[in-house]
Amino acid sequence: MRKTIFKFMSFRMLSFNLIVAVCENFGIGINGNLPWRIRSELKYFSRTTKRTSDPSKHNAVVMGRKTYFGVPEGKRPLPDRLNIVLSTTLQENELPKGVLLCRNLEAAMKALEDKNEVENIWIVGGSGVYEEAMASTRCHRLYITKIHEKFECDTFFPAIPDSFREVAPDSDTPLGLQEENGIKFEYKVLEKQ
Ligand SMILES: NC(=O)c1ccc[n+]([C@@H]2O[C@H](COP(=O)([O-])OP(=O)(O)OC[C@H]3O[C@@H](n4cnc5c(N)ncnc54)[C@H](OP(=O)(O)O)[C@@H]3O)[C@@H](O)[C@H]2O)c1
Structure with missing residues (x-):
């Protein structure tokens, strides 16, 4: 009798968090x-x-092409994290070895499914990536630094869906109003309910 060998594949339905710093005029x-x-x-x-x-x-950090190239040359890829760049136009040879190029967010999630060495996935911008991420059922938490000042900007954070509610920040997060160089800001965490 022929033996049937079942190959069990490990499947993880991945979720992610998003992290952003946003000023008063969004x-x-x-x-x-x-x-x-x-x-x-x-x-x-x-x-x-x-x-x-x-x-x-x-961990992995997922970002749009402009956010990746907005990081100063000497500081990218972001160290100690798997950098994933979303782009429909870039070619793999335009990114350094070890940086993963994905054509859309779901392709990035699929690529991460069998990477058991990755513990957490962070969506780190920009605007359209944040919007798609917040609308996704995979989105768990939003780590938002609220900057209590208006700045001239050309890129904005999209509206936060009503399903997110504020929760207590992680234990190592400085609580309350922070200040540096006269700029006041606060760390907030929102979770999908
Ligand atoms: N304050 C913060 O926390 C924060 C965080 C991140 C970024 N930023 C700032 O935001 C600005 C950059 O953000 P941005 O919104 O202009 O650009 P971006 O999202 O970083 O990059 C846009 C590009 O990324 C690719 N892309 C985006 N979503 C994609 C998707 N779902 N699938 C495939 N490709 C996708 C496309 O590249 P192709 O055209 O090649 O297809 C698109 O043109 C910079 O000023 C940066 O400093 C601020």
């Missing part, structure tokens, strides 16, 4: 860069997107 960027310079906020971004509970794992 701006997130200008001329391909951030409209402000807040070092402690950049450190918060780095710390949060790198954090894993399993030290043998790392």
Whole structure:
């Protein structure tokens, strides 16, 4: 009798979080860069997107083409994280080795399904990627730095769907109003209910 061999494939329905810094007039960027310079906020971004509970794992950061190339040349790809760039026009040879090019967000999720070494997936912008991410059933939490000032911007954060409600931030998040170089800001976390 012939034996039938069943090959069980591991399948994970992946979810992700989103992280953004947004100013009072809902701006997130200008001329391909951030409209402000807040070092402690950049450190918060780095710390949060790198954090894993399993030290043998790392996280993935998913971003649009303009966000990737907006990162200063010497600082990209973002270190210690799998960088995934979404683009319909880029070719693989235009990105450094180790950076993953995906043609859309779902393709990125599919590519991550069998990457068991990736613990958390962070959506890090820009505008259209945030909009698609927040509308997705995969979206769990929004990590939003609210900057209490208006800045001149050409790129904006989309409207947050009503299904998100504020929850307590992670234990290492500085609570309450922060200030750097006279700019006041606050770390918030919203979760899909
Ligand atoms: N404040 C913050 O937290 C924050 C965070 C991130 C970015 N930013 C700022 O935002 C600006 C960049 O954002 P942006 O909205 O202009 O551009 P972006 O989303 O970073 O890049 C847009 C490009 O990404 C590709 N793309 C986006 N969504 C895609 C999808 N679903 N599938 C395939 N390709 C996709 C397309 O590239 P192709 O044209 O090649 O197809 C599109 O033209 C910069 O100023 C940056 O500094 C701020």
